Amino acid sequence: MKNTKHIDIVGAGIAGLTTALAVTQRGHTVRIFEQSPALEEIGAGLQLSPNATRILQSLGLTDELADVWYEPDHLQLVSGLSLKTLARLPVGITARDRWKAPYAVIHRAKLQDVLLNACRRHGSIAFEFGKQIDKPAQDAADATVGADGVWSSLRRIVPGSAEPRFSGYAAWRATLPIAELPPSFSRTDVTALLGPGAHLVIYRIGPDTMNLVATIPEHASEKGWNFRGDASRLLSAFSRWRQSIGPVLAKAEWRHWPIYEVGDASWRSDDNTILIGDAAHAMAPHAAQGAAMAIEDAFELASWLDRTDMETRTALLGFEAQRRPRIQRVRQRGWLNKFAYQAIGPFRLGRDIVFTLRGGEKLLTDLDWLYGYEAGSSGK
Numbered sequence: 210m211k212n213t214k215h216i217d218i219v220g221a222g223i224a225g226l227t228t229a230l231a232v233t234q235r236g237h238t239v240r241i242f243e244q245s246p247a248l249e250e251i252g253a254g255l256q257l258s259p260n261a262t263r264i265l266q267s268l269g270l271t272d273e274l275a276d277v278w279y280e281p282d283h284l285q286l287v288s289g290l291s292l293k294t295l296a297r298l299p300v301g302i303t304a305r306d307r308w309k310a311p312y313a314v315i316h317r318a319k320l321q322d323v324l325l326n327a328c329r330r331h332g333s334i335a336f337e338f339g340k341q342i343d344k345p346a347q348d349a350a351d352a353t354v355g356a357d358g359v360w361s362s363l364r365r366i367v368p369g370s371a372e373p374r375f376s377g378y379a380a381w382r383a384t385l386p387i388a389e390l391p392p393s394f395s396r397t398d399v400t401a402l403l404g405p406g407a408h409l410v411i412y413r414i415g416p417d418t419m420n421l422v423a424t425i426p427e428h429a430s431e432k433g434w435n436f437r438g439d440a441s442r443l444l445s446a447f448s449r450w451r452q453s454i455g456p457v458l459a460k461a462e463w464r465h466w467p468i469y470e471v472g473d474a475s476w477r478s479d480d481n482t483i484l485i486g487d488a489a490h491a492m493a494p495h496a497a498q499g500a501a502m503a504i505e506d507a508f509e510l511a512s513w514l515d516r517t518d519m520e521t522r523t524a525l526l527g528f529e530a531q532r533r534p535r536i537q538r539v540r541q542r543g544w545l546n547k548f549a550y551q552a553i554g555p556f557r558l559g560r561d562i563v564f565t566l567r568g569g570e571k572l573l574t575d576l577d578w579l580y581g582y583e584a585g586s587s588g589k
């Protein structure tokens with residue numbers, strides 16, 4: 210017989226809202242606590258690879274997302290010094306054929322809106338906005354999900370959890386009207402310009418808007434997502450790059466955030482609190498998997514919580530054991546990307562040769578384990 214569970218979720222970000230939808234889809238009830246009085250429109254672009262879009266589609270969000278996301282034709286790897294294309298990985302139709310789900314890019318606020326609206330349509334999801342939570346509620350739920358981001362408060366009550374560490378990098382982001390991007394830059398691809406010492410990713414996130422994210426070494430270590438910064442620091446990181454890039458960067462109005470990571474440590478406490486998403490394993494955006502891992506966590510967790518053949522505690526142990534190796538592999542992929550994308554000296558030359566010789570089609574096969582992953586099996 211089905212046993213309806215009640216789940217408390219702390220944080221209405223991508224991880225928290227996706228968990229709410231996945232858990233209620235399986236017939237359980239949810240209460241979400243969010244510290245902000247209303248969800249903020251802060252943020253810019255997110256990449257959603259097929260391992261994540263497959264889940265969003267199975268939550269019934271296909272039509273709404275199709276109106277607000279873009280499916281790029283290719284992932285392009287370009288030398289920042291010469292502007293020569295090193296490799297073009299086809300996504301677009303190829304992603305749908307190969308991984309049975311789209312590769313998409315979207316504004317974070319649009320994704321959050323679609324998730325929030327879907328939650329609001331659902332009778333079994335209650336919201337409490339403006340409520341900052343630092344421990345599970347007294348009227349205990351079957352489980353409390355800490356989806357409260359990299360600066361998680363719930364993490365403090367999880368024995369053996371890790372504190373966030375500054376990565377030594379900052380992500381600078383800006384949006385630019387499409388008309389202001391020189392014609393030599395693609396409007397329909399995700400373009401990663403690879404440097405020595407920095408990299409810059411450009412893709413479309415609105416009918417007339419391109420999203421730019423530059424990752425550069427940084428000393429500052431403030432907490433937050435939305436700092437105005439002295440863009441001359443950013444421009445100097447790109448000063449050796451092809452001259453046509455400088456004017457593009459100079460046109461944009463930049464915000465930056467120092468990148469923090471949460472290393473491999475415990476996510477669970479004996480009172481059935483479980484951390485997911487950035488609260489559990491915030492990672493630098495070099496593999497563009499932060500949101501995707503939050504979405505996978507949410508779907509996988511719902512599948513474990515739905516198990517009728519085990520207690521909640523055992524289900525949470527199962528979830529942690531299943532997710533940990535995958536998160537570790539994705540994290541390592543991010544480190545490898547960072548090394549390659551920002552390589553200097555002979556490593557940069559080696560990188561350019563390897564990408565050129567391997568070519569886009571072969572590079573796709575290196576991504577099958579990542580993009581072809583189907584979450585939600587709960588070990589059954």
Ligand SMILES: Cc1cc2nc3c(=O)[nH]c(=O)nc-3n(C[C@H](O)[C@H](O)[C@H](O)COP(=O)(O)OP(=O)(O)OC[C@H]3O[C@@H](n4cnc5c(N)ncnc54)[C@H](O)[C@@H]3O)c2cc1C
Pocket residue numbers: 219220221222223224225242243244245249251252253254255317340341342343356357358359360361362363382434485486487488494499500503
């Ligand atoms: C404002 C903002 C802007 C961002 N912009 C970008 C971007 O442009 N590009 C990008 O790649 N990534 C961005 N991110 C990060 C990205 O959303 C995450 O890396 C990824 O989606 C994982 O999400 P998450 O749900 O685990 O955490 P988050 O997206 O950080 O969500 C955590 C949520 O928990 C809430 N919260 C925190 N503490 C408490 C508490 N004690 N009680 C109740 N609620 C709490 C927060 O207000 C937030 O809504 C942004 C995150 C935030 C919060």
